[in-house]
Amino acid sequence: MSQDFKQAALDYHEFPRPGKISVELSTSAETAHDLALAYSPGVAEPVREIAKDPEAAYRYTAKGNLVAVISNGTAILGLGDLGPLASKPVMEGKALLFKRFANIDSIDIEVDAESPQAFIDTVARIAETFGGINLEDIKAPECFEIERTLIERCNIPVFHDDQHGTAIVTAAGMINALELAGKKLEEASIVCLGAGAAASACMKLLINMGAKVENVYMIDRKGVIHSGRADLTAEKAAFATETDKRTLDDAIEGADVFLGLSGPDLLSPEQLKKMADNPVVFACANPDPEIRPEVANAARPDVIMATGRSDFPNQVNNVLGFPFIFRGALDVRASAINEEMKAAAVKALAGLAREPVTQEVLLAYGLQSLEFGREYILPKATDSRLLGRISFAVAQAAIDSGVARLPMPEHYPIHCESELY
Numbered sequence: 001m002s003q004d005f006k007q008a009a010l011d012y013h014e015f016p017r018p019g020k021i022s023v024e025l026s027t028s029a030e031t032a033h034d035l036a037l038a039y040s041p042g043v044a045e046p047v048r049e050i051a052k053d054p055e056a057a058y059r060y061t062a063k064g065n066l067v068a069v070i071s072n073g074t075a076i077l078g079l080g081d082l083g084p085l086a087s088k089p090v091m092e093g094k095a096l097l098f099k100r101f102a103n104i105d106s107i108d109i110e111v112d113a114e115s116p117q118a119f120i121d122t123v124a125r126i127a128e129t130f131g132g133i134n135l136e137d138i139k140a141p142e143c144f145e146i147e148r149t150l151i152e153r154c155n156i157p158v159f160h161d162d163q164h165g166t167a168i169v170t171a172a173g174m175i176n177a178l179e180l181a182g183k184k185l186e187e188a189s190i191v192c193l194g195a196g197a198a199a200s201a202c203m204k205l206l207i208n209m210g211a212k213v214e215n216v217y218m219i220d221r222k223g224v225i226h227s228g229r230a231d232l233t234a235e236k237a238a239f240a241t242e243t244d245k246r247t248l249d250d251a252i253e254g255a256d257v258f259l260g261l262s263g264p265d266l267l268s269p270e271q272l273k274k275m276a277d278n279p280v281v282f283a284c285a286n287p288d289p290e291i292r293p294e295v296a297n298a299a300r301p302d303v304i305m306a307t308g309r310s311d312f313p314n315q316v317n318n319v320l321g322f323p324f325i326f327r328g329a330l331d332v333r334a335s336a337i338n339e340e341m342k343a344a345a346v347k348a349l350a351g352l353a354r355e356p357v358t359q360e361v362l363l364a365y366g367l368q369s370l371e372f373g374r375e376y377i378l379p380k381a382t383d384s385r386l387l388g389r390i391s392f393a394v395a396q397a398a399i400d401s402g403v404a405r406l407p408m409p410e411h412y413p414i415h416c417e418s419e420l421y
């Protein structure tokens with residue numbers, strides 16, 4: 001990143017006032033009468049209603065449209081364990097994206113917890129405040145136990161975005177990229193660099209969709225995850241294969257797909273050159289990918305290349321998922337975000353990329369034309385159709401799978417953001 005860009009990023013966060021989000025009032029608080037209704041004595045009435053029936057909180061408070069973005073700062077993007085406070089710009093960023101793309105009110109919460117159990121207890125104790133919880137940037141393997149326990153303890157959707165949001169977007173992009181490469185998921189040889197939160201969830205979903213576990217090489221800091229290793233967590237062991245491959249160099253030979261969810265500059269041009277024809281490379285580490293697109297394109301003109309960033313073609317990033325998935329889940333008051341809802345989001349996202357690109361998107365990106373192909377495997381984040389398509393698909397799947405507590409809203413499918421409230 002240039003010095004100018006770094007300064008621009010700092011200035012963006014500092015001015016016109018520090019940070020990226022603020023709280024605004026949603027009702028009138030001007031007159032003495034307003035104040036008597038908003039606070040004492042009027043506020044006692046909804047208190048009594050909620051004490052009698054907890055569901056009344058959705059009627060009388062902001063709960064139903066409020067999502068907490070919660071982190072312990074142990075895996076901040078690809079920057080590592082830098083602690084809760086340092087994660088605040090990212091969490092405020094996620095809150096910004098919830099509001100910008102789905103009109104969901106969102107607040108960031110950074111938890112300084114001495115153990116996963118302390119983190120779980122903290123989140124469980126504040127969960128009632130919210131309509132949903134988006135866990136973010138919590139490293140593996142703790143993230144698995146944290147999410148599993150919180151789902152059990154909370155009766156609102158709890159969703160670790162780095163796992164499932166990333167998996168949904170990666171799977172949608174992979175369906176399209178492999179089709180363009182003329183390959184089948186069932187036959188593809190896949191190298192996944194990284195075996196943490198994001199990588200495990202992505203590979204689990206790709207295997208559920210048809211990838212063969214024996215064609216998958218997962219790699220962590222110690223090398224290929226194989227059945228001879230005695231140091232594997234349960235999550236990693238699920239990917240262990242009988243193989244004599246030990247390193248990225250070994251595994252990349254002839255591979256159809258490289259999925260990077262690890263760290264910067266870990267795939268060399270020489271390694272990319274060893275991949276099969278039309279290699280699919282999703283270098284998704286943020287902010288710096290496993291290989292830069294210009295390096296990859298120079299090494300392999302036939303590469304189908306994606307990164308997690310918005311400043312290159314083909315952004316594979318969970319921003320294409322979480323705002324719209326939560327919109328659908330909140331609007332039918334789903335008790336969870338289940339596998340059916342995730343599968344519906346994958347299908348909606350992959351399908352939208354095949355439709356003609358709207359003028360709105362071309363203008364936003366300064367392009368004359370753009371169509372489904374090697375440089376456009378997923379919709380752009382500013383495509384306003386994402387909101388309607390994904391929220392509807394997720395809401396329908398929640399209803400069909402029995403986790404919705406409300407019917408399909410009358411205003412669905414949403415056509416534009418102004419229809420929300």
Ligand SMILES: NC(=O)C1=CN([C@@H]2O[C@H](COP(=O)(O)OP(=O)(O)OC[C@H]3O[C@@H](n4cnc5c(N)ncnc54)[C@H](OP(=O)(O)O)[C@@H]3O)[C@@H](O)[C@H]2O)C=CC1
Nearest residue numbers: 077078140194195196197198220221261285286308317318
């Ligand atoms: N584009 C997107 O939408 C998203 C991108 N990401 C990116 O994915 C990356 C991982 O995030 P997350 O899963 O949350 O973090 P985790 O800490 O849970 O996992 C990191 C994984 O990367 C592995 N790793 C790190 N360095 C190396 C290396 N040099 N060689 C091999 N493996 C390595 C770790 O290995 P070990 O297990 O041995 O420690 C671990 O398995 C980050 O860069 C993040 O920005 C994450 C979510 C979404």
Ligand SMILES: CC(=O)C(=O)O
Nearest residue numbers: 077078162286317318
């Ligand atoms: C995009 C994202 O969530 C990450 O890089 O961690």
Ligand SMILES: [Mg+2]
Nearest residue numbers: 077136137162
């Ligand atoms: Mg993240």
